[in-house]
Amino acid sequence: MxxxxxxxxxxxxxxxxxxxxxxxxxxxxxxxxxxxxxxxxxxxxxxxxxxxxxxxxxxxxxxxxxxxxxxxxxxxxxxxxxxxxxxxxxxxxxxxxxxxxxxxxxxxxxxxxxxxxxxxxxxxxxxxxxxxxxxxxxxxxxxxxxxxxxxxxxxxxCWLTNAGCRSALERMAHLLCELQVRLQVVGFATEDGYELPITQHDLGDTLGLSNVHVNRTLRVLREQRLIEHHGKQLTILDLPRLQEIAEFKPGYLRSTASHARLPL
Amino acid sequence: MxxxxxxxxxxxxxxxxxxxxxxxxxxxxxxxxxxxxxxxxxxxxxxxxxxxxxxxxxxxxxxxxxxxxxxxxxxxxxxxxxxxxxxxxxxxxxxxxxxxxxxxxxxxxxxxxxxxxxxxxxxxxxxxxxxxxxxxxxxxxxxxxxxxxxxxxxxxxCWLTNAGCRSALERMAHLLCELQVRLQVVGFATEDGYELPITQHDLGDTLGLSNVHVNRTLRVLREQRLIEHHGKQLTILDLPRLQEIAEFKPGYLRSTASHARLPL
DNA sequence: TTTGGCATATAACAATTGTTACTCTGAGTG
DNA sequence: CACTCAGAGTAACAATTGTTATATGCCAAA
The missing domain is CATH 2.60.120.10 (Jelly Rolls)
Incomplete structure (x- = not known):
């Protein structure tokens, strides 16, 4: 599925x-x-x-x-x-x-x-x-x-900036925003979210956080109604606000179509 | 001079x-x-x-x-x-x-x-x-x-690994070790140290630390007789131990002469 | 079905690091 | 020479994050 x-x-x-x-x-x-x-x-x-x-x-x-x-x-x-x-x-x-x-x-x-x-x-x-x-x-x-x-x-x-000068919440939000863009480009994400089949421990090793703090951070995002996740499915409830928290500027990913035409 | x-x-x-x-x-x-x-x-x-x-x-x-x-x-x-x-x-x-x-x-x-x-x-x-x-x-x-x-x-x-999973002391030690190698290659460091003309605030922005904590960290390195610094001159008193603290493995810098001959 | 193990969740506590505020020194400048 | 100011140094306190421990749920293997 x-x-x-x-x-x-x-x-x-x-x-x-x-x-x-x-x-x-x-x-x-x-x-x-x-x-x-x-x-x-x-x-x-x-x-x-x-x-x-x-x-x-x-x-x-x-x-x-x-x-x-x-x-x-x-x-x-x-x-x-x-x-x-x-x-x-x-x-x-x-x-x-x-x-x-x-x-x-x-x-x-x-x-x-x-x-x-x-x-x-x-x-x-x-x-x-x-x-x-x-x-x-x-x-x-x-x-x-x-x-x-x-x-x-x-x-x-960008990840170095993340690790060096963003809080846990900002870092997590930034990662989720980045993945949203990258996965959407290749058809593995909708505008609402994507399948994120990785553990909280993995997220910790990504962001330089302990697994416990990853859990805390995700809970905050959930409580603020920014995301939901059931099993491996991540739903982004409020992308603009998530991007705002993360100070996410997608330019570095060159994901907008403005840079090239699609193939005929 | x-x-x-x-x-x-x-x-x-x-x-x-x-x-x-x-x-x-x-x-x-x-x-x-x-x-x-x-x-x-x-x-x-x-x-x-x-x-x-x-x-x-x-x-x-x-x-x-x-x-x-x-x-x-x-x-x-x-x-x-x-x-x-x-x-x-x-x-x-x-x-x-x-x-x-x-x-x-x-x-x-x-x-x-x-x-x-x-x-x-x-x-x-x-x-x-x-x-x-x-x-x-x-x-x-x-x-x-x-x-x-x-x-x-x-x-x-390497800097990302530094920021993500090393303590302040380890990070600082790693940076000092890296600069030692890089500067020595181009003749701007001796085996004992080098001129490091940057502020503690700059070091903080490098390592993701506050300037106050940079100061604390340098004091520990001084108190343990690992480094000395007077003005802009950094002296490394115990390079092996500094490298040990940093878990510094210089391979990524390719600085050893084993990889190429020097010019005739 | 049962069971074992991994992942999530949460609490209590500890350690690290940040923030604010202040002093001191030294280099440059009028 | 006095003055200013940036940078170093430090202390007290606050906030963030890590650690340990434990409980729960869920999936997969027996």
Missing amino acids: SSGLEQVSGGRLASSGGSRHHHHPIVRKLARLVPLTEADTAALGQLSASMRQVAAHTDLVHEGAPLTEAVLVLQGFAIRYQLRDTGARQILAYLVPGDLCDPDAALLGELDCTISTLSACFVARVPQGVLSDILEQHPNVARGLRLAKLIEEATTR | SSGLEQVSGGRLASSGGSRHHHHPIVRKLARLVPLTEADTAALGQLSASMRQVAAHTDLVHEGAPLTEAVLVLQGFAIRYQLRDTGARQILAYLVPGDLCDPDAALLGELDCTISTLSACFVARVPQGVLSDILEQHPNVARGLRLAKLIEEATTR
Whole structure:
């Protein structure tokens, strides 16, 4: 009953022979950033050729491992994180459907953080060769992915501002607003909310808060009738006010259509 | 009496006609990352052609402004920061001598943060054209700058981990250790310490702490005989222990010579 | 169906960090 | 030289957040 990617069947895209790739999250995402031709769209569809399902809390790429493939998330929530010696975990980024991680790290040879799933996910491993071929033959796609990378960096900076100078309530509100925009771009959120299949402990490791304080903070948001959540379903009751609390300025996500046309 | 860049005179490099650029901070920095030929080194020297002195606390590039030039720091401390509506400032990165900021942002068209000086600085503005010519003609330099960019990103992630899951003392220790390594690479630090010409308020905006708590934290480090500071001069009395407190792992800075040969 | 375990929820208390207010010093300036 | 002011230093108190403990609910495995 989860939204999106209804064409998943047996670990393969049922429609992989056809040309209708417009619903692929990475296509939806890049189409906001650059104009895409049918050929571009089809090429992006190839990225998910080796899609497979991964259980929640599974490491995909370990810190320090040599990196030869990129990881494309098609469904579910994945993260990049670092571990301290104390066992504390800092989540550095969320990877939601349409996010491609991390083509560039090949230059450094290894990654300084670990890629893992938070929820059950559909992910595709993309060999460097396949990716570089596409980048070469599809300059629009190449430009789109470079833009996406810059947006990811801006998002990291935003998270640093979050951690450095926002209160727990503001931080939580900001994260919920950011996810609302990012998930809506790829069709995994409506205007009212989205499925947030992660624990309060995970939220704590994201925001630099204890799980208890995450719980307190969510309660405040609930009591103020800003959000509701039943199970994994998050409903945003008052988005404007939530954004106001968070001082959320979505510009850094480049999510408005003003920056590019949609594909024909 | 400040160390490094003794050749500064009248806003120009006195030796700009010669070929001895090895002492330039950006040359020292990149030489750790990639092999550099004499030609590469000379080309890097050109970057500081339009060097000028800038007073402390001067904005160089404003948030939202169209970006047509990169900024190269030759001496002093500069930063990237974001402002909240409340007036709170989050410092996102330090730009120390040898750091080049931000060639890539041209793709996005505008920057999401402001570049500013903390101390009096010598900086050079590098027009996009000059930079792209050099990148084209000197692949080693291009590769070095790409590596430097990746290192900068890793540093930002590290700062996020800092803010998210380290105590004030650990955060401060980590910052001091990081600067020790970065400044030593470009010849602005000895093994014992370095000049740190920034206020406790600035440190607070860096670490997400109040200025009062910064003061407390520095006092603890002093009382434990880990550091000393008289005026702007920071002396590190016990680097191993400071690194231990910070859980500092310098790998992300790629500062050890094991990754590349020095130029002939 | 029962059970075990994980996630949520909440309370009481502790620790960290922020805020306000004040003093002191030193560098720059008239 | 006196004056000003920014920055460092400190204390007292307040607010936020973390820790520990315990209870509850719910889903999945036996």
